[in-house]
Amino acid sequence: MILINLLPHREIANKRRKEVFQMAMFGALLAGLLAAAVVFSIYQALIDSQQERNSYLKSEISQLDNQIKDIKGLEEEINSLKARQKSVEDLQADRNLPVYLLSDITQLLPEGVYITSMKQTGMNVEVKGSAQSNERVSEVLRNISNGSPWFTKPILKEIVSGTVEVAPKDLRKVVTFTMSFTLVRSTEVKQQNQERKP
Incomplete structure (x- = not known):
């Protein structure tokens, strides 16, 4: 006997394929959403950890900035103290300059000046x-x-000829002058002496 299938087998097969396709689409959609959620959570975790690192670095940088300000303040104090120390050393070294001035000027003046x-x-x-x-x-x-x-840079500012009465009816020709020079600090004289030594 011949069996004839009168049921609409093509429609049923099409329906089954549609259902499988829809299930596959739904599964793919779920898998895509799940994958997107996993990727999002991974990236969010990376972003959070990077933000934590950034906030830690910012706090460390602010601490370093404060330390730098403190160091700059200390450097300014040190420079100020060095300037004061140099001033005191210069004053102490230069306290003998008037003695050198008077001693050397008397030796350097020729007779008749x-x-x-x-x-x-x-x-x-x-x-x-x-x-x-x-x-x-x-x-x-x-x-x-x-x-x-002890002396440097002598400059003759003015020279004037004139006469001076030494005794009655005894006039002598003289020259009056004005000159200036600069004193050399003791530290510079010591440095010059050290440079001259071989």
Whole structure:
């Protein structure tokens, strides 16, 4: 006997395929959502850990900034103390400068040159005096320039010829002059002496 299937087998097969396809689509959708959720949670965890690291670094940077400010304050204090120390050392070293000034100036003046006034302003000294001739004034300038380590940069500011009455009816020709020079600090003289030694 021949069996004939009168049921709509193609529609049933199509329906089954549609159901399998829909189940596969639904499964793929669920798998995609699950994968997206996993990826999102992984990235969110990475972002959170990076933000924690960033906040830790920010707190450490702020601590370092505070330490840098403290160090800068200490450096300023150290520089201030060094400047004060140098000032005190300069004052202590320069306290003998007037002695060197008077001692050396008397040795450097040739015969026939007289100082009438001397004024010190800081490290600059202005000397006024009289001499028997222009040559004597030139000799004083040379002696100050080369004869003492305590003096430097002599400058002749003014020279005037005139006469002086030594005795009644005895007039002598003299030259009055004004010159200035700079005193050299004791530390610089010591440094120059050390440089000259081999």
